[in-house]
Amino acid sequence: MEIYIDTANIDxxxxxxxxxxxxxxxxxxxxxxxxxxxxxDRLTEICDVVKGPVSAEVVATDHDGMVAEAEQLLKIxxxxxxxxxxxxxxxxxxxxxxxxxxxxxxxxxxxxxxALLVAKAGAYLVSPFIGRIDDISGDGVELIQQIRQIYDNxxxxxxxxxxxxxxxxxxxxxxxIGADVATVPFKIIQQMMKHPxxxxxxxxxxADWDKGMAMLKKTEPALA
Ligand code: E4P
Numbered sequence: 001m002e003i004y005i006d007t008a009n010i011d012x013x014x015x016x017x018x019x020x021x022x023x024x025x026x027x028x029x030x031x032x033x034x035x036x037x038x039x040x041d042r043l044t045e046i047c048d049v050v051k052g053p054v055s056a057e058v059v060a061t062d063h064d065g066m067v068a069e070a071e072q073l074l075k076i077x078x079x080x081x082x083x084x085x086x087x088x089x090x091x092x093x094x095x096x097x098x099x100x101x102x103x104x105x106x107x108x109x110x111x112x113x114x115a116l117l118v119a120k121a122g123a124y125l126v127s128p129f130i131g132r133i134d135d136i137s138g139d140g141v142e143l144i145q146q147i148r149q150i151y152d153n154x155x156x157x158x159x160x161x162x163x164x165x166x167x168x169x170x171x172x173x174x175x176x177i178g179a180d181v182a183t184v185p186f187k188i189i190q191q192m193m194k195h196p197x198x199x200x201x202x203x204x205x206x207a208d209w210d211k212g213m214a215m216l217k218k219t220e221p222a223l224a
Contacts, residue, residue, distance in 0.1 A: 001175045004053070004183040006163065008032045010045050012186035017049050019189070024052035026127070026163065026183040028083070028107070029059055040076060047077035055105045055125070057083035066093035070102065081124060083107045086114040091121050098122030105161065112146040119156035125181065130174075131164035140164070141173045148178055168192060 002023035005016045008031040016022045025046055032039050039056075046054050054077070058069040066089065070082040081103040084090040094104045098121060105125040106118035110133060115126045128147060130140025147160050159180035165171060168191050174182045184192075217224040 001179060002181040003189070004161070004181055005189060006031070006165070006183040006185050008035045008042055008046070009186070010042065010049070013046055013049055016186060016189050022050060022052070023181070024054060025050050026055040026083070026105070026161070028057050043073070043076045043080065047079055051079055053081045053103065054079050055081045055083045057107065061085070061087065061089060063089045063092045063096070066090065067096055070097055074102065081105050086118065091117055094118055094123050095121040098124070107163070110143070112143065112150055115147040116150055119151060119158040123158045125159050125161045127161045127163040127183070129164035130162055130170060131166040134166065141170070141177070144174060144177050144179050
């Protein structure tokens with residue numbers, strides 16, 4: 001499963017990239033607005049750090065406006081992926097841009113039929129928001145299972161990008177179902193390598209090592 005970071009914060013992106021396992025970045029208008037920086041400047045910075053796909057979302061809601069915005073965003077760097085909402089105009093823009101070879105991430109996907117249509121329109125990625133479905137007592141994980149089955153039934157190559165991840169167990173579930181990508185907030189990326197038994201185990205190993213070496217020094221100084 002590919003791992004993207006879901007943020008527009010450049011420090012978080014740098015830190016996540018330094019782990020050596022980061023495949024891409026997703027941003028959205030809310031995440032960018034939070035940073036208080038110019039959108040294109042921030043995207044340029046992000047694309048300098050991460051060479052994998054970097055999703056940049058349009059704010060137009062009509063076909064022509066989306067295509068025009070996409071054309072500007074694509075000038076920023078070759079790894080920009082255009083993010084469009086799963087609305088009718090977004091579907092049309094997806095088809096127009098995909099036909100030109102542009103990589104499209106169809107966002108705000110909440111039901112399997114949206115995923116079916118955007119795959120037919122040539123989307124590179126579809127972003128089902130699982131956490132937001134769970135937030136209203138739905139089952140976000142089930143949505144990923146449904147899309148996985150539909151895509152596998154018909155051999156669609158659109159990648160399933162599990163978005164709106166709320167906790168590490170979501171990631172375990174995504175990896176088991178076979179989501180192609182998960183986009184993850186920085187805090188959860190940090191949690192992925194953590195387990196209290198690892199920390200306790202390591203502490204004990206090192207303490208035992210020190211004890212053993214101290215003993216050896218006393219009994220066999222030449223070996224220590
Ligand atoms: C994905 O591209 C979105 O930016 C994101 O995952 C939304 O997550 P949220 O529901 O936590 O805002």
